[in-house]
Amino acid sequence: MSDRAQSMGLVVVGAGGRMGRTLIRAVDAMDGVHLAGAIEREGSEHVGRDAGLLAGLGESGVTVSDDPLPIFAEAQGVLDFTSPAASVEFAGLAAQARIVHVVGTTGCSEEDEAAFRAAARHARIVKSGNMSLGVNLLSVLVRKAAEALGDDWDIEIAEMHHRHKVDAPSGTALLLGEAAAEGRGVSLDAASVRGRDGHTGTREAGTIGFAALRGGSVVGEHAVTFAGEGERVELAHKADDRSIFARGAVKAALWAHTRKPGLYSMLDVLGLAE
Numbered sequence: 001m002s003d004r005a006q007s008m009g010l011v012v013v014g015a016g017g018r019m020g021r022t023l024i025r026a027v028d029a030m031d032g033v034h035l036a037g038a039i040e041r042e043g044s045e046h047v048g049r050d051a052g053l054l055a056g057l058g059e060s061g062v063t064v065s066d067d068p069l070p071i072f073a074e075a076q077g078v079l080d081f082t083s084p085a086a087s088v089e090f091a092g093l094a095a096q097a098r099i100v101h102v103v104g105t106t107g108c109s110e111e112d113e114a115a116f117r118a119a120a121r122h123a124r125i126v127k128s129g130n131m132s133l134g135v136n137l138l139s140v141l142v143r144k145a146a147e148a149l150g151d152d153w154d155i156e157i158a159e160m161h162h163r164h165k166v167d168a169p170s171g172t173a174l175l176l177g178e179a180a181a182e183g184r185g186v187s188l189d190a191a192s193v194r195g196r197d198g199h200t201g202t203r204e205a206g207t208i209g210f211a212a213l214r215g216g217s218v219v220g221e222h223a224v225t226f227a228g229e230g231e232r233v234e235l236a237h238k239a240d241d242r243s244i245f246a247r248g249a250v251k252a253a254l255w256a257h258t259r260k261p262g263l264y265s266m267l268d269v270l271g272l273a274e
């Protein structure tokens with residue numbers, strides 16, 4: 001059997017995007033996978049182009065298409081960093097094709113999350129606001145710190161991203177907030193304070209604050225500050241390159257290939273779940 005026949009065929013959706021192009025390069029560079037398709041939305045200028053050339057590689061023989069279902073039917077997995085509405089639609093198609101769906105898209109609503117849970121009855125979905133090893137390890141440290149320090153330490157989460165980002169707080173900031181809330185044994189929905197402006201009054205004890213900065217080409221920076229009386233603990237991550245997310249996504253697809261249908265996180269993939 002040829003190497004290609006044994007390797008996992010992956011479709012990159014949103015192929016022309018910042019992450020889409022990075023994913024095509026990661027699939028090309030990593031063992032055990034090959035590019036089985038590339039999708040962009042109908043009307044996109046990228047439809048009809050060669051996916052390898054689009055990503056700055058040589059010709060790949062894979063043409064960007066706007067018709068996902070027949071391509072999903074011939075593949076084993078989908079790498080999806082697009083938009084919430086697109087990812088919900090791709091989850092339905094991945095469920096129909098009974099394949100792996102790796103979702104990195106952020107900014108999803110509770111209704112979107114319910115759609116992913118429904119699709120995960122048939123698809124193997126790995127979904128995370130951050131696919132890097134470093135951030136997932138950071139989330140474990142944040143949970144432990146929140147548990148150890150108790151609620152007289154105030155928790156504040158700050159993030160900075162490039163000027164093109166459309167959602168706030170970032171998926172990573174929310175993931176770190178969930179970890180902190182879990183460590184404290186509270187619900188993030190009840191504890192979170194999203195931004196402050198004007199005469200806010202003093203800080204309410206037990207809350208978890210979020211602040212979002214946007215500018216330039218910053219790939220992604222996150223810091224969780226535990227502020228106590230007379231001292232502070234800061235846990236932080238800085239992404240220098242989008243390839244860390246793309247490599248994580250390919251790893252997630254390979255991991256999920258042999259799993260049962262279900263909704264998994266990057267902590268499951270990395271063996272960091274408790």
Ligand SMILES: NC(=O)C1=CN([C@@H]2O[C@H](COP(=O)(O)OP(=O)(O)OC[C@H]3O[C@@H](n4cnc5c(N)ncnc54)[C@H](OP(=O)(O)O)[C@@H]3O)[C@@H](O)[C@H]2O)C=CC1
Pocket residue numbers: 013014015016017018019020039040041042044081082083085086103104105106107128129130131132171245
């Ligand atoms: N979890 C993680 O580790 C990471 C998550 N992300 C998240 O990934 C997402 C994408 O980020 P980024 O690459 O910077 O964004 P981009 O805007 O650069 O890329 C998104 C791409 O998806 C395309 N797209 C949108 N709708 C569809 C559709 N229905 N069918 C096919 N393609 C579609 C867009 O096309 P068009 O421009 O024509 O609309 C665009 O090419 C964001 O939610 C971001 O937060 C990013 C990095 C890491």
Ligand SMILES: O=C(O)C1=N[C@H](C(=O)O)C[C@H](O)C1
Pocket residue numbers: 106129130161165169170171172173219220221
């Ligand atoms: O939009 C981005 O770029 C990123 N989005 C993710 C997020 O919302 O946390 C992950 C990473 O920080 C880059």
